[in-house]
Amino acid sequence: MVNHQTISQSSAQLSAEELAALRENLHEQRLFRQEQLRQLAGPVTSRTEDRLQQQAASQIEVHIKLAASARMVLADVEAALKRMDDGSYGTCHLCRRPIDRERLMIVPHARYCARCQQVKEAIR
Numbered sequence: 291m292v293n294h295q296t297i298s299q300s301s302a303q304l305s306a307e308e309l310a311a312l313r314e315n316l317h318e319q320r321l322f323r324q325e326q327l328r329q330l331a332g333p334v335t336s337r338t339e340d341r342l343q344q345q346a347a348s349q350i351e352v353h354i355k356l357a358a359s360a361r362m363v364l365a366d367v368e369a370a371l372k373r374m375d376d377g378s379y380g381t382c383h384l385c386r387r388p389i390d391r392e393r394l395m396i397v398p399h400a401r402y403c404a405r406c407q408q409v410k411e412a413i414r
Contacts, residue, residue, distance in 0.1 A: 303391035304380060312398040313374055316367050323364035330357045370399035382406050
């Protein structure tokens, strides 16, 4: 059960309607990534056996990278949905300040505010 009062306090910039829209967006992203992973798990197919042999290595590498990316985004989406449920959604994991409403509308699974995200990326 979602505690809307806790969520509202932790992300004061988000209305109930915006939060509902973000939740729906996250559910859609989850379904998309799950389907993407199902498709990537299937066999690599090609029109001819020769073409398959020539492209197998590069296709496998692309499939591996796509699957890894899809798994990573799916994990982020799942984590955002859990944060919504436990009332911590919209709070930066590093500085504990609210994440800007605009950032959440663009990246609903964001874990960090824009400032902390920039710091994390600069460290890499």
